[in-house]
Amino acid sequence: MNHWTRRTFIGAALAALLAPALPAFGADTIKIGLVTALSGQSARAGEALTRGLTIAIDELNAAGGVLGRKFELVTRDDEAVPAKGVIAARELVHKEKVAVLFGGLDTPVSIAIVPIMNEAKVPFMGPWAAGTPITKNGADPNYVFRVSAVDELVDRAILQYAQKTFGTKKPGLILVNNPWGQSNEEGLKAAMQAKGVVPAGIEKFEGNDVDVVPQLTRLKAGGADALFLVGNVGPSAQVVKSLDRMGWKVPIVSHWGPAGGRFTELAGPSAADVHFVQTYSFFGKQRPVGDKVLKALMAKYPDIKGAGDVTPAVGVANAYDAMQLVALAIKNAGSTDGPKIREGFYKIATYDGLIKTYSNPFGPGRHDAITESDYVWTQFIDNQILPVGMKK
Amino acid sequence: MLVTSALITGLGLGSMYGLLALGFHVTYAVSATVNFAQGSSMMLGAVLTYTFAVRLGWPLPLAAALALALCALYGMIVEILAVRPFAKRGSNAWLMATVALGIVADNTVLFTFGKEPRGFQMPWATGSFEVAGITLSPLHVVIPVAGLLLAAALNIFSTRTRAGKAMLAVVQNPDAARLMGINVQATILGAYALSTVFAGAAGVLIAPLFNVNADMGTLFGLKAFAVAILGGISSAWGVMLAGILFGCIEALITALLGSTYTQILTFGLVIVALAAMPTGLFGRAAVKKV
Numbered sequence: 001m002n003h004w005t006r007r008t009f010i011g012a013a014l015a016a017l018l019a020p021a022l023p024a025f026g027a028d029t030i031k032i033g034l035v036t037a038l039s040g041q042s043a044r045a046g047e048a049l050t051r052g053l054t055i056a057i058d059e060l061n062a063a064g065g066v067l068g069r070k071f072e073l074v075t076r077d078d079e080a081v082p083a084k085g086v087i088a089a090r091e092l093v094h095k096e097k098v099a100v101l102f103g104g105l106d107t108p109v110s111i112a113i114v115p116i117m118n119e120a121k122v123p124f125m126g127p128w129a130a131g132t133p134i135t136k137n138g139a140d141p142n143y144v145f146r147v148s149a150v151d152e153l154v155d156r157a158i159l160q161y162a163q164k165t166f167g168t169k170k171p172g173l174i175l176v177n178n179p180w181g182q183s184n185e186e187g188l189k190a191a192m193q194a195k196g197v198v199p200a201g202i203e204k205f206e207g208n209d210v211d212v213v214p215q216l217t218r219l220k221a222g223g224a225d226a227l228f229l230v231g232n233v234g235p236s237a238q239v240v241k242s243l244d245r246m247g248w249k250v251p252i253v254s255h256w257g258p259a260g261g262r263f264t265e266l267a268g269p270s271a272a273d274v275h276f277v278q279t280y281s282f283f284g285k286q287r288p289v290g291d292k293v294l295k296a297l298m299a300k301y302p303d304i305k306g307a308g309d310v311t312p313a314v315g316v317a318n319a320y321d322a323m324q325l326v327a328l329a330i331k332n333a334g335s336t337d338g339p340k341i342r343e344g345f346y347k348i349a350t351y352d353g354l355i356k357t358y359s360n361p362f363g364p365g366r367h368d369a370i371t372e373s374d375y376v377w378t379q380f381i382d383n384q385i386l387p388v389g390m391k392k
Numbered sequence: 393m394l395v396t397s398a399l400i401t402g403l404g405l406g407s408m409y410g411l412l413a414l415g416f417h418v419t420y421a422v423s424a425t426v427n428f429a430q431g432s433s434m435m436l437g438a439v440l441t442y443t444f445a446v447r448l449g450w451p452l453p454l455a456a457a458l459a460l461a462l463c464a465l466y467g468m469i470v471e472i473l474a475v476r477p478f479a480k481r482g483s484n485a486w487l488m489a490t491v492a493l494g495i496v497a498d499n500t501v502l503f504t505f506g507k508e509p510r511g512f513q514m515p516w517a518t519g520s521f522e523v524a525g526i527t528l529s530p531l532h533v534v535i536p537v538a539g540l541l542l543a544a545a546l547n548i549f550s551t552r553t554r555a556g557k558a559m560l561a562v563v564q565n566p567d568a569a570r571l572m573g574i575n576v577q578a579t580i581l582g583a584y585a586l587s588t589v590f591a592g593a594a595g596v597l598i599a600p601l602f603n604v605n606a607d608m609g610t611l612f613g614l615k616a617f618a619v620a621i622l623g624g625i626s627s628a629w630g631v632m633l634a635g636i637l638f639g640c641i642e643a644l645i646t647a648l649l650g651s652t653y654t655q656i657l658t659f660g661l662v663i664v665a666l667a668a669m670p671t672g673l674f675g676r677a678a679v680k681k682v
Contacts, residue, residue: 039507041605177652206651208611210602211401214647217394234509234603241601245529247520265511266603 029072030065030336032057032326033098035088035113036105036128038077041234042260045105048315049127050075053102055296055316056323066331074098080105082112089113093120099336100125100326102319105260106232107131107180118143121338123345125326127318130154130255131183135367143342145362147322147355147369148314149256151180154277155187157375158253159195161275162226166251172200172224174215174239176207176231176257184230184255200224207235212242220248229254229274233261240267240274251275259312264380271380278378279370280317280355281387282307289354293320308384318370321353325361325369393526398647399640400532404601406639407539411594412616413623413631414543415587420625421563422583425475425486427467429494430591431613436497437463437592438599438608439505442512452514460592466497467588471581494613502606509605517600535597536636542593543632546586550628559583618662624672634673638662 034053038046053073061070074096078085085103092098093116100123104110110129117124118139126134126146135146162168173188175181185202192199200222203215216239219227229239229252236258243250254276264271282294297304297316310316328351330336332344345362352358361369377388412434416426427433440462444455474489520529550556561569562579570576595609602608615638623634642658649657665673 039502041509043508204650204652206654209646209651210405210598211643211646212651213397213401214394214643215650217397217647221394237511237603245520245527245532247522247527261508262511265513266509268511268513 028069030067030069030330031072031074031092031096031098032323033089033092033096033101033103034073034075035078035085035092035101035103035109036075037080037109038075040080041232042080042105044262045128045260045312045315046077048310048312049102049105049319051297051301052127052316052319053323055293055300056320056327058300059296060323060327066327067334067336071327078103078106078109080109082109085109086112086116089116093117093122098122099330099338100341102127102322102326104129104134107134107183108178110134111179114139114144121342123326123329123338123341125322127322128315129180131180132187133179133183141339141342142367143338145345145367145369147325147361148318149277149279149370149375150368151183151255152187152190153372154255154375155184156191156194157277157372158188158228158255159191159197161277161377162228162251162253163195165275166226166253168226168251168253170198170200170223171226171228171253172216172219172222173202173228174212174219174230175202175204175228176235177204178207181230188228205231205235205239207232209235209238212239213246216242216246216248220246220250224250226251226253230257231255232257233263233266236274237263237266237268237271240270244268244270249273256312256314258380259314259378259385262383264383273379275377275379275388278312278376278385279314279374281376281378281385282310282313282317283386283390287354289352293317293354308386311383311385313385317354321351321355321358321369324353325351325358394647395644396526398643400526400528402640402643403636404532404535404639405598405643406636407536407632408594408598408612408635409616409619409638410632410635411539411542411590411597412612413620413635414546414628415590416617416620417623417625417628417631418546418583418587418590419580420620421628422559423475423479423580425479426490426617426620427470427475427494427584427587428487428490428617429470429497429613430587430616431609431611432494432497433463433466433470433588433591433609434595434598434612435501435606435609436466436588437595438512438604439501439595439606440592441596442510442599442604443505446510446512456596459596460589463588463592464585467584467586468581469493470588471584475584476577476580498606498610505604505606507606509603509608512599512604514600531601535601538593538597540632542590543628546590546628555582615658618659622662622665622672624674627672627674630672630674637673 036046057071076088102125104126105128107129114137124144130149130151132151135144201219205212252274254274256276328348329341329344332347333340350359378385420426440459441456444450445452474493475486478486517531520527558574619635619638620631623631645657646654
């Protein structure tokens, strides 16, 4: 061996011995992906999801991470377009190699991403989109989990709330014409059939319709004494404005579309008449976890000065709890291997969370952690989402 | 009842399509070119008025006036950058160039105005009142009236004022007009400014009905172009009437069949109408004397 090769050999050996001692941040984090709508009418909701995940990841990293590795969040904007969501999901799974993908704000985008995740065998955690077929997608093994509202449960809750609060006998359904509206049409029909309720009518409208007066007029003519509304912020605002133009005052019980953006600004003062479902509110007496998360939010984001500025709260709450559950699943799995994390979800025993205390939240055939009893009914008072009946 | 309410809505939206189509007519008549991205001009009118009135808190008339002035400036930029270089050489590339400029405008607004749609509430636009058993909102009255007034103003401008008559002269015979000392280039520039002002005004009027966001104008612009062709792009009253007709038919189809089929049926009808009358409902075939 001549001088040159011996020196190289010793240098390489030393490097190999020292390498583990050097901080190798980029190579050693567990990547968590997020594909959601960061622009457009639901941009605020996308921002809330990002914040919820960030707070949870900061907390987990401060405690040393999981399996000796810290978490790193990688986000992509799907612009509420299914095709863009699919491209972003593929990139995060195959190029960034995320261990778990969070995603879906809009049900149509989530539904498009589900087959990719099941094929890639990487867990897909839904913190917002409520379409029933997202977790009930017929795949086996199913890699899709959700910590959020589920349409078929929300639809039952809508009917029950309307009957209890407004004595509704003949509801009129006004639904946006997309997969989310369709998922709820089936859920509402099933809920009404179970209780023997006959609707005044089922009307659809397009997401970019300026005027919904014709559909609402037909419902009014059909004798509707309450409206069941399903639609994102923009379409829901147009329904409220159309009702104003018609001069028709009727109770409106809605899914949580209005929560996604600046509803009061888009719909006007009548926005307060819409009662919609949420999974959580930072108002009222908080559990210790709630106080902790609110403090962390106020410390990290200067625009949050109190509970009222966390709008929409469900984005933050769902994402926070979902991330903590993902961390527990990875810990149970002992690795970042997709199939093992999936089994790790089933092994979660309890988790004292923000929305509630979870007890064995996931199991085969049970991929939704939040149930009907966790729902809260709220309305927009000015620009804040408050539980119904609570005045500022 | 349903039909009456649909017709009233159709009148409002239709006069907006008509205003946008007037913009197409004005530039086409003078120069045989159009700003294909008229929808972006409409969006600019709404976005600028929102910025001045809501973000900066200026009184609405001042905000709208300044916004429309800036729209006129944008119209002139479109003519200078996207139309003149190509029209001068007899090329049709101004079609794509105006589309490209429109996309640039849309995206610039997306980055500066914001990614979320914003609500533009005007206090006089809320609420409703009853007239002859029909519930109306103030917008139902203001929008068509404003639209028709603007169209009438254009008519008066082109027949009674010197600048307007110069424009008519250019329409009829650019070479003769040039010989008479009319600055044809300036007239074309003015026509583009006027067309963008109309589009901007439509944007301001439609904003309280809907909301303000960076791509609010795209679908409107497309429909307005269909309306302009339908009405016969060389006739001002033709496009205005075609706009109102299109708006009413659109509203009637929505009222009777639901909004799922509206686009298919309205554009299908446009195709049928053009197949029957290729120069548009109110246009006339140009007579070329050899």
